[in-house]
Amino acid sequence: MRDMRFFGPGLLLGTAAVWCAGGCSDAQKRMWRPRSAQDNYAAALDASNADQRREAVARIAESHYVESQDAFDVLDAVARTDPVSQIRCIALRALAGYRDGRPVPTLLAVLQARPGSDEALPGDEHVRWEAVRALNALTRRGVLTEPQRQAATVLLTGMLETENDRQARIAVIEGLGLHRDRRVLTPLIGSLRNEDFAIADAAERSLIALTGVTHDYDADAWARWVAEASDPFEKAGQVPVTTRPAGPTWWDKQTRAWKRALKLGGRD
Secondary structure, eight states: OOOGGGSOHHHHHHHHHHHHHHHOOHHHHHHTSOOOHHHHHHHHHHOSSHHHHHHHHHHHHHSTTTTSHHHHHHHHHHHHHOSOHHHHHHHHHHHHTOSSSTHHHHHHHHHHOOTTOSSOOOOOHHHHHHHHHHHHHHHHTTOOOHHHHHHHHHHHHHHHHHOOOHHHHHHHHHHHTTOOOGGGHHHHHHHTTOSOHHHHHHHHHHHHHHHSOOOTTOHHHHHHHHHHOSOTTTTTTOOOGGGSOOOOOHHHHHHHHHHHHHHHTTOO
């Protein structure tokens, strides 16, 4: 075997680059072709080629400076205004990882955008899905101000009536389950009547998260319970007994013990 001491660093890097070109992920390939933050910012905002903008935004999202103010300003502009949906989605996913509330106005603007809006371009179903998921992530971290939380409640409630995309609709239902507000209960109960079980299941799970009880997908039972409850959120966060995973039965325990004894005794 050759002594690796005879290989210079340039040759080693070149070999790694060749290997990476064949089998690495896009993120690994970008690691071997470093660019400065300023180069990425300029490309993300000004490159006429969509692939160049996409790569620049991905580099920013993967960087150690992603939460810097300069990076945020670029991601904010891209999420609001890039004409390519995929590039906007990459920026929105990066904003979802923030640990403060700076992205919240961006997300609200994207979700509220209509043709002719000054703050953001209207988003397609992919952009709306990513924006709702990002808003949900920031809501879970507790970084929304009270006015922002109120705005998010109203926005998501309205989207539940108008959103046609299945995945975006499920994300909206999951988001409503983060807001302990009576206004979200009736729309969620209405979603239990949807013929798509994934939508009904998301609604039941959100109602459980908000109330700590379950009515097994029965919209009428939920409606009666909400009408009678003085504080429907009193047990919020608790897990109803009927939704907890069932433990092994006595027979299961005996069967496992018997199989274990056979193995310990040397029998297969």
